Amino acid sequence: MSEAxxxxxxxxxxxxxxxxxxxxxxxxxxxxxxxxxxxxxxxALVSRLLExxxxxPEPRRYFILNLxxxxxxxxxxxxxxxxxxxxxxxxxxx
Numbered sequence: 703m704s705e706a707x708x709x710x711x712x713x714x715x716x717x718x719x720x721x722x723x724x725x726x727x728x729x730x731x732x733x734x735x736x737x738x739x740x741x742x743x744x745x746a747l748v749s750r751l752l753e754x755x756x757x758x759p760e761p762r763r764y765f766i767l768n769l770x771x772x773x774x775x776x777x778x779x780x781x782x783x784x785x786x787x788x789x790x791x792x793x794x795x796x
Contacts, residue, residue: 730743748769752765752766
């Protein structure tokens with residue numbers, strides 16, 4: 703798959719799963735699931751999914767890479783910019 707096809711594939715997948723995600727979040731609201739509890743549900747699902755994908759190394763690696771990228775993006779956002787030592791990041795103190 704070419705690099706040009708990758709963003710459209712990801713957008714297609716995002717549009718396909720969006721209704722399911724919205725249903726899950728609505729269910730959490732109906733059940734009065736707190737954010738920490740919802741986080742534990744998500745972690746349990748990730749753990750279970752990794753078990754299920756054990757016999758499928760390429761999709762598993764792709765999933766793990768995406769998960770790491772999401773977490774890294776979140777951490778960069780929380781830190782207020784690119785981490786030190788990364789391209790585009792600042793290596794000098796403010």
